[in-house]
């Protein structure tokens with residue numbers, strides 16, 4: 001188990017460039033299975049989950065060449081479907097959430113897709129019904145081995161149809177979309193998720209020859225084609241990382257420039273931090289956070305009632321930033337309710353923040369009320385364990401703002417999604433060591 005040692009209480013300064021988006025990378029990498037032609041991808045983040053998926057593709061027989069930092073070519077012209085029944089696949093496929101999106105492309109191109117129950121954050125129930133209901137609607141036969149937690153779908157030829165998803169699942173929409181592009185006839189997906197990750201995937205599929213309309217909306221129309229060709233794709237910057245650095249800057253009273261953020265793809269993210277009173281300035285395509293010498297004051301609603309920050313499917317606020325917004329609220333002036341609607345076990349990490357001296361009431365598993373210190377009291381350093389990727393980074397931000405030296409164990413959770421985080425934070429003045 002890896003550990004970070006963090007000496008808190010230092011202001012940071014400088015520029016930080018976000019990595020390529022983790023959740024986009026997981027979709028885009030699975031899409032390479034849809035064609036026998038070469039696909040070139042740039043800005044792939046060097047993080048544990050993505051590297052695990054690249055290794056899975058390699059084990060499936062995809063020819064992979066590294067062309068430079070973050071740039072790879074992929075050629076899936078000789079896929080080894082037997083690997084899908086191997087014990088190694090049953091073990092390795094479990095290692096991350098994103099592996100679930102191998103199923104749609106495999107089903108579409110080869111008529112069968114299998115996956116063990118995928119991993120990812122333990123943040124509450126993470127069901128897969130939406131994915132498999134979609135495949136069944138397209139004509140696939142579904143089977144599930146309860147003993148091995150092994151899912152499978154098979155179909156000679158998928159047939160386009162209309163479907164209304166039971167929820168706007170991000171990976172579910174990507175999976176069904178990747179199956180539908182090679183189905184016979186027209187598929188309509190209503191209540192589709194439309195995060196920038198999905199917009200990017202859709203645009204890539206169109207460049208490969210797919211016929212998709214409604215990109216960016218919750219109504220996708222896909223006219224199936226016989227086959228797809230190669231393309232080149234560049235990942236957007238990771239919006240969750242960008243949000244993490246905004247929170248870090250405010251909480252440590254640091255002046256920070258976050259470079260090349262693709263501002264127009266950030267949706268509600270700047271707005272959510274601004275509601276906490278944080279100055280988030282657009283400088284070209286950079287985010288500039290000035291030093292918050294006098295702190296930041298939570299904005300109430302027009303009628304004076306207490307602010308609630310809640311997640312929602314895109315274009316609502318992503319749930320992946322709520323843990324970070326919660327931590328940043330600890331030093332705000334005022335009160336805020338953080339409502340994590342999607343996941344039921346994602347707020348339990350507040351216990352560690354209470355140990356550090358934060359004023360938080362966990363109202364129920366989904367809601368926490370934070371009463372800000374307005375920097376009148378500093379958090380105390382402590383020893384903690386990272387329960388999931390975003391809670392891990394939130395604890396890291398808390399530790400960097402705290403008085404004294406903290407330790408965070410189980411940092412593998414953080415490495416799952418943040419590239420070389422210790423080195424990049426040291427470059428802007430953080431005192432952090434990997435021990």
Ligand SMILES: CC(=O)N[C@H]1[C@@H](OP(=O)(O)OP(=O)(O)OC[C@H]2O[C@@H](n3ccc(=O)[nH]c3=O)[C@H](O)[C@@H]2O)O[C@H](CO)[C@@H](O)[C@@H]1O
Pocket residue numbers: 023026097098125126127167168169170171172193313318319320341342343
């Ligand atoms: C690899 C990857 O891309 N992971 C992301 C993906 O996970 P993932 O695709 O697994 O998450 P889903 O979008 O399927 O759903 C996440 C949770 O939200 C609930 N839900 C979802 C949609 C909805 O309209 N209402 C609702 O309550 C689901 O029941 C589930 O508990 O999307 C999540 C939601 O943005 C993010 O937290 C994850 O980082």
Ligand SMILES: C=C(OP(=O)(O)O)C(=O)O
Pocket residue numbers: 022023049096097098119120121320389390417
């Ligand atoms: C929940 C997350 O990731 P995953 O879906 O990969 O567990 C996340 O990125 O915050």
